Every structure is written in structure tokens, then in C-alpha cells.
Amino acid sequence: MSKQTYRVCFCFRRRFHETVSEAPDAIKSLFDQYSENGTMTVDHLQRFLIEVQQEANATKEDAQAIFDSLRHLKHLNIFHRKGFNLEAFFKYLFGDVNPPLSPSIGVHHDMTAPLSHYFIYTGHNSYLTGNQLNSDCSNVPIIQALQRGVRVIELDIWPNSKKDDVDVLHGGTLTAPVQLKLCLESIKENAFLASEYPVVITLEDHLTPDLQAKVAGMVTQTFGDILFTPGAETLKEFPSPEYLKRRIIISTKPPKEYLEAKEAKEKENVAQKGNGAADEEAWGKEVPNLKGVDRVTSTVDKDDSDGCNNNDEDDKSQHYAAPEYKHLIAIHAGKPKGGLKECLKVDPDKVRRLSLSEQQLEKAVETYGKDIVRFTQRNILRVYPKGIRVDSSNYNPLIGWSHGAQMVAFNMQGYGRSLWLMHGMFRANGGCGYVKKPDFLLKAGPHNEVFDPNVNLPVKRTLKVIVYMGEGWYYDFHHTHFDAYSPPDFYARVGIAGVPADTVMKKTKTLEDNWIPAWNEEFEFPLTVPELALLRIEVHEYDMSEKDDFGGQTCLPVSELRRGIRAVPLHDRKGEKYNSVKLLMRFEFS
Template identity: 85%
Template sequence: MSKQTYRVCFCFRRRFHVAASEAPDAVKSMFDQYSENGTMTVDHLHRFLIEVQKEDKASKEDAQAIIDSLRELKHLNIFHRRGLNLEAFFKYLFGDINPPLSPTPVVHHDMTAPVSHYFIYTGHNSYLTGNQLNSDCSDVPIIRALQKGVRVIELDIWPNSKKDNVDVLHGGTMTAPVELIKCLRSIKEYAFVASEYPVVITLEDHLTPDLQAKVAEMVTQTLGEILFTPGSECLKEFPSPESLKRRIIISTKPPKEYLEAKEEKEKENDSQRGKGSADEEAWGKEVPNLKSLNNSACDKDDFDGGVDNDEEDSDDKSQHNEAPEYRKLIAIHAGKPKGGLKECLKVDPDKVRRLSLSEQQLENAVGTYGNDIVRFTQRNLLRIYPKGIRVDSSNYNPLIGWSHGAQMVAFNMQGYGRSLWLMHGMFRANGGCGYVKKPNFLLQTGPHNEVFDPKVKLPAKKTLKVTVYMGEGWYYDFPHTHFDAYSPPDFYARVGIAGVPADTVMKKTKTLEDNWIPSWNEEFEFPLSVPELALLRIEVHEYDMSEKDDFGGQTCLPVSELKQGIRAVPLHDHKGERYKSVKLLMRFEFI
């Protein structure tokens, strides 16, 4: 080996050496404050839990349990006879036993209110494995969604190629179908592995009456007693999630209304031909540039009709002869009444229903009809779904829907990105059961019939102070040349709030060069006018001078459930899967 080669290898190994993580100065200072002669006793730790971690109900037994759990790490010499030394205290703070949310998922919201009083973890085109045009349809993404706690599964049902059975596929595209019966069996098997609370199946129906009858038989035989069927034609009020535990609910447009809406739409299109239909104007439809959709087996009518406009109507006129068995299965009636958006948002005191709008339709509507939308969602269900041009299975800002009371903000769960991270964050709340109780202000009407308006800037209710101390774990979870071939990474953190417009902001730390264990020690304050809808966003990136900065992890946490104090915050990858080692040490305070 030449001298020059030897030097390169020596330098390479030296520069990638990673030191053991050391407690930051703030932690050392805290230890000094809550210890005596270098030892933190049970009494000291108990006082720390109450005063710093804000665990008012913590007992000395809880403090002892923490010490006992650390004693199991026998390979570490981190104890004095009477308690913890600094290294042990640091191990506790940065350990899995000290998370930012409750370590044992517990459903703690009132679950006895009508279903319309909850945000519900909702999927869109739940059967797709990838993009919206030519990916496979399968029960696998349905299973994965249910395992993560998703409570609303969408199935688009079509006649199979022989017209004698029912497939699930994205109509008008080249997606490969999967049999409906396979999806139903998987839903039954996995519906309640992550949560006992009800699963809703929303159907986009493109079937003839004989196949609707076949679906009714299939659903009844497969789901059996766990299928919820209402005793009356229409529900006057939705049941509660508590009363519907371990039940599966069908929601779609009843056959008769399905046909009538289709005929009405055709009349409008005929009368408006050549100058843009009134329907498009009222709903703000967005049709993709089909020239840009390579190898697409669809035309404009596919996107303007059954493909991406949810329960838009099928072309089958034979639905005059509706299947009564099929109608009886529908517990949550969907549909868009005639007369435009104003009519659709009218609240009927004698029955409840579900309305679906695309993200673009919602954005167009909130300026004029924002208050009507909030009033509608106090009793009825509103489902928002991605606009048709999101052929890559990307998503949109869910806060627009949530801040107007929309319960079913439907997402492509097989995608990834910041919007989906927000969805994951919202449904980490309430024990991850898939149902999050809406704030009271979204359920109340004032003396002058006024309702919550997310666009109105309100005074801050509280201020969240966030301290980013340090991070570790990248050296173990990433290849050592992942960020830079010749030197350690240059990490910075981004911290911010997603919420109503007045609260939404992102801030960042300084960039620390050449360090696998960055120690930022920076504080940020976030005044929150609507903390009930706020999500704390946390990201880590590696600065790259010549290219796009590298991704180093993310998480999103509901502010309403943050545990105060110094906490170990595990980070996740692009798709939301938790890294084995990567985490941040942070402090959260409400001031």
C-alpha cells in the first residue's frame, strides 16, 4: 500500500468516528439541581417528575419503577447505591420510557357522542398499491391501513370483465383489479387489530341491480353479525363510536338517488354544452391535462365522472330497478342533493347523511360557504378527497377540512410526504384509536347562529415553548456515506406548527457541521390561538451545498397531547415508519 493511499484511508476512518452521546449542559444543570453529591435518589427523581416533567400524579413508586427499569441495563455502570448518577439520568431522559406522548395508548376522549362529532382516520382508494393510473389493486394496502388504525376504507366496485361478478379497481384507468370478496374478507380479518372502534366502508358504486344484489349477499355472508344495519331507512342521528364498537358500516349513495343525480347532471351538461357546465362552475372541478398522463386509458369523462369525483353516478340507467337487499345494507347515506352547494349544505333536522367534496371543491367553497360547512358538519358527515390530478397518489393540506369540521379527510395512505405526516400526527391522539373528538367550538352555535371561523385571527390562548437540545441515532440507522461520502453530516432541525392559518409557522436551528450527534440547544416559542387543532411538526435535514438537502427524519405530534418536560422524540422516515435509533432530546413547556 502506498503512503498516499494509507493517508486517505486513515483520514476516512478518523472523520467517520462517532463519539458517545454526552448529556447537554441543560441536562447537567438539571441533574445538579435535583441531586445531591452526584446522586439522584428516588425522592429527587420524584420531585423532578412533578416540577419539570409536569407529571402531577407521579408517585414515588413511579420514580422507583424508572430506576428499576434502568437497573436492567446491567452492562452500564450508571448507578450509585442509592440512586442514579448523571449518565443514568441522561439514559432515562433519552430512552424509550420517556416519550412525548403517553407511552401506553389509552382512549381518553368521550366516545359516546354521535359519530359526526369526531375526526375519523380516512383512506382514499384504499385498494391501490401505488399511483392512480396503472398500479395494482390489492387487499394488501387495505390490510396495512387497518393495521395502522385507519377507520374508513374506500372501495370502487365495478362489474368484472364477464359482467358476472364484482371487482375493485380505479375505473377508466389501467389499474389491475382485485376481487371484492377478497377485500371484504381482509377487512373482516383486520378491522379491529389496531382499534375496536367502527370501520366504515365507503363504496363508489358502478353496478347494475343484479350485481348490487350479489354484493348484498356477499357482504351479508362475509361480515355476518359485525355488519351494522340501521332499523330505519334513514338515521335521524348518527350512533356513537362506543355503541358501534367492533362493527362495520356501509356508506354509499342509495341506488335511486344515484340514478336521479346522474340524470340531472346529464341534463345540465346538455344545456351547458360548449360553455362550461353549471356543475363544474358550482363545484370547482379540476380535470387533469390528459396529454400529460402517459399511457392513460381514460378520457375527460372518466375524470369528470366516476373516476375521481367520489360517488358520482354510473352510466347504468337500469338502476331504476334497484336491489332492495343492497339498499338495506347502507347505514350512512351519501349523495349530493339537487340545487348546488348551498342546497347540499342544508341541515335536515329529521335525518343525517354524508356529503363528499374534492379538496378543490372545498377550497373554492370555504370563502363563501365556510360557516355553512361548519354548521353542516355539526350533525352530518363531510368527506374530502384528493382532486383528480393527483395521479401520483399525493395528498393535500388536511387542516382546511378539519378546521371546518370535516370528519372524513380522505388520504392516499400508500403515498408519503408532509401532508401525510400531518395525518399520522392527528391520529396519534386519543390512543391511536382512529377517532379524535372534535373541539367543542366546532360543535357549538352562538346566540346569533355564528360558528367557528378559522380565518378569523384570535388572541393566543397559550404559548408552546420548544427547546431542541440534541439528536442521535443516524450513525446506526443510516449507511455511513449516506449523507456525505467523506465527512460526517451537517444537520439542522426544523420545528413548527400546522394549524389554523394564524398559528401555522416553521422555524429552524443553525446547521452544525461534521457531527453525527448534533447538539443545537435552541429555543422556539409558538403562540397558539387554536391549540386544539395544532400539530407540532419536527423535521431534521442534512445541509447540502450543491444539491437538495438530505432528509434525516420527521415526526408530527398533536399539541393537545404533548407531555411537558424533557422528552425523547423518536423520528420516522418518509413513509412514517419509525427509525430504530434516530431521536431528538427536546423540552416542551406551555407558558
Template identity: 65%
Template sequence: MAMRKRKAQTTPTSPLYSMLTSSSFFQTPPPPTFTKFRPVSSDAPEAIKEVFSKYNENGVMGPEQLQRFLAEVQGEAGVTREAAQAIIDSQREFKHLNVFQKKGLNLNGFFRYLFGDDNPPLDPSLGVHQDMDAPLSHYFIYTGHNSYLTGNQLSSDSSDIPIIKALKRGVRVIELDMWPNSTRTDVEVRHGRTLTTPVELIKCLESIREHAFTASKYPVIITLEDHLTPDLQAKVAKMLKDTFEDLLFYPESDNLEQFPSPEYLKLKIIISTKPPKELLEPKTLEDKDSDLSKAYEDEQWGAEVTDLKSEINAENKIEHDHIEQQFGLEENLDDGDQVPHPPVAPEYKRLIAISAKKGKGELSDYLKVDPHRVTRLSLSEQMLEKAVVNHGSELIRFTQRNLLRIYPKGTRVTSSNYNPLLGWMYGAQMVALNMQGKGRPLWLMQGMFRANGGCGYVKKPDILLFEGPDGQVFDPKAKLSVKKTLKVRVYMGDGWRFDFKQTYFDKYSPPDFYTKVGISGVPADTSMQKTKAIEDNWTPFWDEEFTFPLTTPELALLRIEVHEYDMNERDDFGGQTCLPVWELRSGIRSVALYDRRGDKFKSVKLLMRFDFV
């Protein structure tokens, strides 16, 4: 047991009390006694030995036996003898480790295969396997918020680096806030009315061109928040055309009746913003809303924010307390009040392939579906939370044809995030998160977009795309019957001894790992369970099973986290992953774990079993 895990008693009659009060206590102490770091076992768990005993012949698993195991346990009904032989042959290079026999695999070889990189929970051979010929509105799309920020929303640097990182992860929607530079002769990207430093727009565009299709060949959508005058809009139009050339998608008309498909838009870059004609309309107080104006209302941000509030109030010559847009809709903003402009640049307007909608009136009016025109609407996370209470069906009907973008509330100045499941449950395609952060919302986002070959587009389930005969649509809050039950068995974990220092978790003893397993999905399916903590072991063996009844497996994400138990302090993080249940392979699988930001560990993984009932 680690020294920190027990607290000795110091009563006046205790031996420890006598020691503390004696003069010898103040002499140079002897070296501390460490809990022994036991040799790490690489033996197969008993459950794996039992499986091997069922499928081996004279201590060897040949191609016939392995084929039967793959069909009966792993659920790979169509597997061939040749495929089984290929797996056996792949272990020949480890012959020196005593894992390979002349006719097949021994127990160690079988265990090594199961716990190896060639046995993941998602089938890598599937690639992009969903129908990619449906309209864009039929897909969840990997979306970033304020994609140019390196850190917090108030004072961090704007840069093309986070844009590059996001594209390399497979993000397909990049947001750029465009503002005039200090001399109003050029365009820069920054979070307006904050202390964030700017980056040149052209630098962001060039980086997007270079990295747009490294992770996926499916379209990249650039959402532009436009705070520009018409002359600068014309300059942006030239930048876009000169930078992207034939990659740029030109819409056939101003009013699309249906969005094109991801397949049709492959290797294309798409521009989405509000039509510039809206700059000629009188600006109301609602139009002057921004994320940061909400943030400034929260006193917790201190004097720095108070100063910023004063600057903004003076700049806009309005009472700040009234900057509260009723429905949290994103708007194109100019500095100061709206004044007449010269005619808008037609070449800029022509590049807008996905037109953003400006609604009027009540929220239900925003969500009305125009059968002759599709559009994009943006809602803050707070307004989504309000909308699902009374307008859930309208949200789903709207997103069957139109695009809905959800963005973080303004008080998330530290670039934290919200639970993306709420948006997905109601059909929102563009659930935008701050990609420069870390934490569970991002883990869920990464898990969702591991589906469909990691291409950044995941087909929405049929329940979100169609109406019933009576006009009813899916209700995430409804009490539904269980469609299937997922059983998850956690056998063991390994790899921390390679990826972490010996004293990382505990200074004087090996770690005490436990695993949390749960479902994120519709409210009825959401739950979390955990194993017991295994004390003082770098290679913990749990062998515990958990059962998850699922009413809506089409929207369920399997959450897996490993933590190290600490009695007196916060438990240490030991790895995580999130997996789309609808693509999860049954059977015994090797589950790689990731760090807080979503980067894969070199060695840390779990051996688990998944079964659907």
C-alpha cells in the same frame, strides 16, 4: 469539513492549477483523505447536567428527588414516590453501564432515562381517553382514498395488501370502487376507466374482516363507489353478509336522525354509499364526472392519457370537454348512459347504514342541514378550497350533524396528497388521503391520529361543535387572541449511527444535521423554524429554543423534521414526526422519529423539552 463542502479554486496561478497541468497528475492517485469520523459522544448535554445538579443529592437522584423533578419539570403533579421508585428500578438492568447507584440514579442513569423509550412526548398510559359516546359526526376519522391501489392512480395494481397495511396503521375508513368484471358475472375492485389492474371484491372483504380490529376496536366504515347493476348489487349484499356476519351493522331505519356513537358501533363494520334507487334516475353530464376526467384535462400526463381520454369519450359517447361536474361531488357511475333497470335489490339497500347525499343546485343547497335526517357528502379538494371562501360557516354547521368527506383532486395521478388541515379546520370528518404515498400531508395525518390512543377516532374540539348565542360558529381565518404559548427546546439527537450506513449522508465525513420545528394549524398559528446545522457529527447538540404563540391549540400539530445540510445538492432527509399539541406532555421528552412513509426508526430520536405558558 466534508470534501464536498468546499470547492477549490483553479486559477492559472493557483497550486491546484499547476498540479492539474503537471504530468504527475496523470499517475495513479493516492487513496483519498477522509475527514476523521470522530468518536460519538454519549454524554448528557450541559442543560441536562444543570437539571440534574438541581435535583440530585450527593450525585444521586433518589425517589424523593426524582418525584420532585417529575412534578416540577415534567408537569406530572400527581406522581407518587412509588412511581418514581419504579422508574429508578427500571434502570437496574443497566447497572453495568454505570447508570445506577444503590440509592438512585447518577447523571448517566438520569440521562438514559430521559432519552429512553419510557419517556415519550405522548402519554401511552392514556389509551383511548376521549368521550366516545357522541355521534360519529363529532369525530375526525382516519380515512383512506382509493384504499386498494398499490401505487399511482392510472396504471398501478389493485390489491388487498394496501388495505391491510392501512388497517394496521389504524385507518378506519376504507374506500372500494366496485365494477362488474369482464363477463359481468362477478364484482371486482379497480379504479374505473384507467389501466389499473383489478382485484376481486371478495378478497378485499375477507382481508378487511381479518384485519379490521387489529389496531383499534372502533368501527370500520367501508365507502362503496357503486358502478353495478341490481343483480350484482344483490350479489354484493350476499358477499357482505356472508363475510362479515355479526360484525355487519344494520341501520334501524333508512333515515337516521342522528349517527350512532363510536362506542355503540365498536367492533362493527359499516357500509356507506348512495342508495341504489338513484340508479333509476336519468343521468346528467354532471353525474358522469369522475376524478380521472379532471386529470385527463391536464396535458402534462402525455400521450398515454390522451389515448385513455379517447377511449372514455368513445365509451360514453359524449363530448369529454363537457365532463366537468360543477361542484366536484362524487357520484355513482355506470358504463354508458342510464337505462332502466329491474327493481333494486332490497337486501343491498338495507345494508347501507350511512347514506351518501346527492345534492341539487348551488353549493349552499348541498350544505343545508336537515333536522330530521343525517347524511354523508363528498367534496373534492378543489371544491373545499372554493367552499371555504364563501361558505365556511355553512360547512361547519353541516359537519356538526352530518359527515363530510374530502377526496384528492383527479390530477394527483401519482397518489400525492393535499394538506388535510383545511378540511379539519372546517369540521370535515373524513379527510381522505392516498395512504400508499409519502410526504408531509401523510405525516400530518399520522400525527393527528396519534391522539386518543391511536384508535382512529379523534373528538373534534368544542369550537367546531357548537354555535354561539348569536348563531356564530368558529372562523379559522379570524384574528384571535393567543390562548397559550408553546416553547420547544431542541437539545440533541442520536441514533443515525445505528440506523444508517456510515457513508449514507456524506461519503467522506459525518453528517451536518439540523432540525426544523413548526406548527401546522389555523393560518395564524402556522409557522416553521429551524436550528443551525451542526457540522460533522452523528450525535448533534443544538440546545436551541423556539416559541410558538397559539390562537387555536385545539387544532395545532407540532411538526418536527431533521435534515442533513448539503451545500451543492438537495438536503438529505433524516427523520420526522408530527404530534398533536393538545396531548403533548410538558417537560424533557424523548421524541422518536419516523421515515418518509411513517414507519418508526429503530434508534433515531431527539431529546426535546416542551413547556406551555
């Protein structure tokens, strides 16, 4: 071998040696403080749980349970007769038994308030497998969403090609349809696997009355007694999630295109007969051209089900709907006559649902922010993605949540930072899909004032975060995934998503050539509205020539963070948890 060839081989030899994680100095110091002669007993661990982990009610039984959870590692010789050593203590801290959110707390919010008092895990176009234009429609993403805990499923329903049955598809696009019956059956089978709390089906309805009647039969036959049907009564207040446990709820309004067809037929009859008679029966049998303007518009706007305009057509369209279909609707989507100001008026005698696109909401909060908060104290506001998000991307959910919007509808089949925030919000309250809104979004002040997320408030709490280290990439990623010739150069990003005053991102230093980076960096986050704050955590691998590589993420509700030193699992771009990748972090509040 020539000398030159030898040098090339030497310079580019791969350096992928498996490394073993070692406790940081701060952890070693704590072990020394809470142990004796290199051994941590049950009594020592109990004191550590109370004083460092801030678990005030920790008992000896709790400490013993942690010891018992590590007994399967006894072959590693990390236990002594009376306790365990530093390595065992480190494995407990960095193990699955020590997550950042309590696994045992379960549902702990008051679930007896009206539905309007909760943020609800809400899907948009729940039947799409991919993008909004030409992906397949299927029951599979519906099943996946329900298994994740999503509580609001949206179905766009259209006549099939023969006009004798009902399909689910994104109108005016190339999406291949799926039968409504299959979607309904999948909802029934999977509705309550992840949560016992109610599932709402929002229907974007493009049907004639005869097909509405057919849908009513399908829905009644599929769900039977678990369907919540208030009948002809208009709800004066929404029932509670507790009252509606294991129930299915329908939310929709009949489509405007069929009302317009009815009105056109009436005008034709007036012209022909001269007596203003309306041929309701004839209109009920007509099927308008579904390839016309309205269907194309639904593609552009994605959802035109009950946005605000100047037409008072809601009550009239309900009048012409199939009566058996109308009686299934528990959450009425409606818009009073007039503009947005009228849409946001609160009726003391009835409650309803209003939908706004993300663009409409962004514009509305500039002028009507307080009106929106008042509206959502009794009524339900649904926000949906703008039409140009054909890639199934999403938007900032905090704008809706900070104004009380219950149904911030997301494309669950997409991915990205916005969807990570959605996942983070609904990790709260045991992951049941319902998170009770903070009191300041539910009540008016003594002078009828309401919360304004854009007003800078005094700092209520300060969150201190220490990022000690990370591990697991060596096992979950191919060894050349980040760099072909050397170990990765990791850095972490930590920050807050919340009201504008609280939103910030910070970054650790980049550690070169290390599968187990030990940053040992501390960050402080002053929070004016901690109730709405989400902790964002990301890890990236620095690449000087290309875009930095993704190394994992998670998002956690600040209100439910466990104080102390915790093992934080990271997830991939789509929100699936890695097998091994996690960070060791410490959380403190002042």
C-alpha cells in the same frame, strides 16, 4: 508512493468515528439540582417528575418504575446502591420510557357522541399499492391501513370482465383488479386489531342492480352480526363510536350511470309504446358500456360519488337500487337538488354524508365556510384528493379539519408532509382512529355564530420548544449516506401546522460534521387555536451542491404533548419509526 498521491489520500480519508452521546449542560444542571452527592434517589426523581416533567400526580411508585425500567443496564455501572448517576438519568430522559405522548393514557376522549362529532382516520382508494393509474389493486394496502388504525376504507366496485362478479379497481385506468370478496375478508380479519372502534367502508359503486344484490350477499355473509344495518330507517342522528364498537358500517349511494340508463330506456319505451310505460325489469338486466364517458370521468375526478350538482337524482337512484343492497347502507351519501348552498342545508329529520374534492372544498370555504361548519355539526363531510394527484400525493388536511370535516380522505400508500400531518393527528386519543372535534366546531354561539378559522383570534396559549440534541443516525443509516467523506451536517426544522394564523416553520443552526448534533435552541409558538395545532419536527442534512438530505420527521398533536423533557422518536418518509433516531426536546406551555 509519490508525495502528490499521499496528499490526495490524506485529504479524502474518511472520518467516521463512532461518537457517544453526552448529556447537554442543561441536563447536567438539572441533575445537580435534583440529586445529592452525584446520586439521584427515588425521592429526587419523584420531585423531578412533579416539578420539571409537570406530572402533578407522580408517585414514588412511578419513580421506582422508571428505576426498574433501567435495571437491564446495570452492567454499565450507572447505578449506585440508592439511585443512579448522571449517565443513568440521561439514559432515562433519552429512552423509550419517556415519549412525548403518554403511552398509558389510551382512549380518553368522550366516545359517546354521534359519529359526526369526530375526526375519523380516512383512506382514499384504499386498495391501490402505488399510483392512481397503473399500480396493482390489492388487499395488502387495506390490511396495512387497518393495522395503522385507519377507520374508513374506500373500495371502488365494478363488474368484472364477464359481468358476473365484482372487482375492486380504479375505473378507467390500467390498475389490475382485485376481487371484492378478498378485500371484504381482509377487512373482517384486520378491522379491530389496532382499534375496537367502528370501521366504515365507503363504496364508490358502479354496479347494476343484480350485482348490487350479489354484493349485498357477500357483505352479509362476510360480516354477519358485526355489520351495522339500520334497515329501511333513515337515521335522524348518527350513533356514537362507543355504541358502534367492533361494528362494520357501509356508506355509499347507487351510481348515477345506471339511473341514466334507466331513464334512457324509459324514453325509448315512451317513443315505442306511446304510453310512458317503463320497462324496469328489462333495464335491470342491461349493462351500460363501462368504457364510456362516466368511467373516464371517474379517473379525472377520482371520486364522483356524491358531489353537488343541479340534479335531484339521489332519491330516484335509491329507488331503483337492489333493495337488499339499499338496506345495508347506514351512512347515506346524498345531494339535494340545487347547488352547494342546498347541499349544505341541515335537515333536522335525517343525517347524511356529502363528498367534496379538495378543490371544491377550497372554493367552497371562501363563500360558505360557516355553512360547512354548521353542516358538519350533524352531518358527515368527506374530502378527497383532486384527480391530477396521479402519484398518490395528498393535500393540506387542516382546511377540512378546521371546518369540521370528519373524513379527510388520504392516499395512505403515498408519502410526504401532508401524510405526516395525518399520522400526527391520529396519534391522539390513544391512536384509536377517532379524535373528538373541539367544542367550538360542535356548537353555535348565542347569536348562531360558528367558528371561522380564517378570523384572527387572540393568542390562547404559547408553546415553548427547546431542541437539545439528536442521536441515532450513526446506527440507522449507512455511514456514507449523508456525506461520502465526513460526518453529516444536521439542522432541525420545528413548526406548527394549524389554522392560518398559527402555521409557521422555524429552523435551528446547521452543525457541521457531527453524528450527534447538540443544537440547544429554543423556539416559541403563539397559538390562537391550540386544539387544532400539530407540532411538526423534521431533521435534514445540509448539502451545498444538491438538495438537502432527509434525516427524519414526526408530527405530534399539541393538545396531547407531555410537558417537560422528552425523547422524540423520528420516522422515515413513509411514517415508519426508525430504530434509533430521536431528539431530546423540552415542551412548556404558558
